[in-house]
Amino acid sequence: MIFLQLFYTFFLIGLFGFGGGYGMLSLIQNETVHVHGWLSTAEFTNIVAISQMTPGPVGINSATYCGYTAVNNAGYGMMMSTLGSATATFALVLPSFIMMIVIARMFMKYMNTPTVQHIFLGLRPGVVGLLAAATLMLLDKENFSSWAENPWQFSISVALFVATFVGTYWLHINPIRMIGYAAFAGLVLLY
Structure with missing residues (x-):
């Protein structure tokens, strides 16, 4: 069961x-x-x-x-x-x-x-x-796509990943705000 x-x-x-x-x-x-x-x-x-x-x-x-x-x-x-x-x-x-x-x-x-x-x-x-x-x-x-299949989605995914890492680790931006920023950027750039 x-x-x-x-x-x-x-x-x-x-x-x-x-x-x-x-x-x-x-x-x-x-x-x-x-x-x-x-x-x-x-x-x-x-x-x-x-x-x-x-x-x-x-x-x-x-x-x-x-x-x-x-x-x-x-x-x-x-x-x-x-x-x-x-x-x-x-x-x-x-x-x-x-x-x-x-x-x-x-x-x-x-x-x-x-x-x-x-x-x-x-x-x-x-x-x-x-x-x-x-x-x-x-x-x-599934999360980042691949360069061969969809270079735009892959580039945006990697850029958002790097920006989020830099924002939270070095710039000390609140992680909740970074999640919101990344979600907004993903909606605008990927759809």
Whole structure:
């Protein structure tokens, strides 16, 4: 049954998805698009965009929308799709909830020991790798087109990507404003 698969899949993602929501995106995409085939790459990309625009953590928002879309694509009705979104969200959050209760008790006792400090230092490169993987997975043909197929769309997509990166990283423009600017530029230039 799809609900058990959703729970198991998102529980594992919640268990092994270090680095927050953006770190989980590559795991969510792999499981929902490639392993189970619940979503297409285009649907996943739309889900990520919507998850970034709606309030709340992007990983949890993505799980909610992925659960809904997966059950809906399986042919269940809207009520069951809502249950799918609740299942995926609960399963994603549950491991963190359990681990935080356990870790909080342990951390308060051992937080100043060298072993704990070294563990946290060791996790940093893994988190950076997961964030890089999420970025690279979104840099595909469906999001940027290709120079051979549509040079205009490819050029505009790359220019918007670079402008958004420069705007948020070096010019310190609010990311929400940059999303709005990029959306407006995409509408004007690509349609």
